[in-house]
Amino acid sequence: MQVHKLLTRSFILNNVVITGANRGIGLALVNAFIAKDFNVYALCRRSSTELDATKAKVITEIDVTSEQGLLAMKVNLQDLSIDILINNAGILRSNTLSELNPETILEQFKVNAMAPLLVVDQLKSQLATPAKIALISSRMGSISDNSSGGAYGYRMSKSALNAAGMSLAKDLASLQISVGIYHPGWVQTDMVNHSGDISATDAAVKLCDLIIEQNMSNTGSFTHSNGQNLPW
Numbered sequence: 001m002q003v004h005k006l007l008t009r010s011f012i013l014n015n016v017v018i019t020g021a022n023r024g025i026g027l028a029l030v031n032a033f034i035a036k037d038f039n040v041y042a043l044c045r046r047s048s049t050e051l052d053a054t055k056a057k058v059i060t061e062i063d064v065t066s067e068q069g070l071l072a073m074k075v076n077l078q079d080l081s082i083d084i085l086i087n088n089a090g091i092l093r094s095n096t097l098s099e100l101n102p103e104t105i106l107e108q109f110k111v112n113a114m115a116p117l118l119v120v121d122q123l124k125s126q127l128a129t130p131a132k133i134a135l136i137s138s139r140m141g142s143i144s145d146n147s148s149g150g151a152y153g154y155r156m157s158k159s160a161l162n163a164a165g166m167s168l169a170k171d172l173a174s175l176q177i178s179v180g181i182y183h184p185g186w187v188q189t190d191m192v193n194h195s196g197d198i199s200a201t202d203a204a205v206k207l208c209d210l211i212i213e214q215n216m217s218n219t220g221s222f223t224h225s226n227g228q229n230l231p232w
């Protein structure tokens with residue numbers, strides 16, 4: 001009975017934590033995981049009517065770049081065994097070569113690269129065995145795939161996130177924690193003024209399936225939501 005309970009527990013995924021869950025891809029991920037009967041813990045700075053209408057447990061005032069936000073996250077989730085941790089929160093600011101702004105480059109680095117690493121650091125002791133970490137990165141973080149230049153802060157921050165993801169994959173492998181680095185596609189959200197070619201719902205459903213399938217054999221992969229393996 002005890003053995004059966006242990007085995008069942010280790011193969012059933014239950015608890016998913018998602019950052020930046022109040023809108024865009026984060027909100028769509030909340031809905032995608034709820035549709036598959038996961039318990040979703042939706043972290044955000046401020047909730048939204050759409051998020052409040054879901055079955056997720058909503059945890060507000062979680063700015064992933066602030067010490068208080070990370071501490072509040074830890075306190076709110078302290079009794080939780082986390083099966084899937086999704087670092088989704090991100091920002092895009094314009095940085096052309098003719099209009100470089102060091103402040104917004106740093107801001108993007110803090111939100112897109114540093115914060116996901118600090119979130120993992122805060123929550124790593126609560127990750128189940130096995131567990132999955134998903135980093136919502138961007139194809140724009142690929143150095144070899146850069147065909148259009150520009151977007152300095154965004155590209156630099158997502159490349160840095162990819163580097164952190166690979167180190168996490170190596171460092172957490174012995175704990176059976178896999179790490180997936182994902183490009184959601186060009187998605188119709190506020191970030192791109194809804195100019196994308198795929199809806200947040202469609203992107204999130206694909207990401208949800210990929211994250212559920214993620215395991216130790218593909219840890220450290222950089223994957224498009226369409227399943228394509230992306231170059232670094």
Ligand SMILES: NC(=O)c1ccc[n+]([C@@H]2O[C@H](COP(=O)([O-])OP(=O)(O)OC[C@H]3O[C@@H](n4cnc5c(N)ncnc54)[C@H](OP(=O)(O)O)[C@@H]3O)[C@@H](O)[C@H]2O)c1
Pocket residue numbers: 019020021022023024025026044045046062063064065088089090091111136137138139183184185186187188189190191192196
């Ligand atoms: N849309 C695309 O085409 C695309 C393509 C490639 C990658 N991505 C990546 O996908 C992820 C989601 O993007 P999206 O398109 O859904 O963008 P979005 O609609 O602009 O949503 C961004 C989310 O991140 C949250 N966020 C930003 N800064 C935060 C902070 N300091 N602390 C906590 N939450 C913060 C926002 O919360 P607030 O409401 O409080 O601002 C919001 O929930 C990002 O990592 C982005 O880089 C998007």
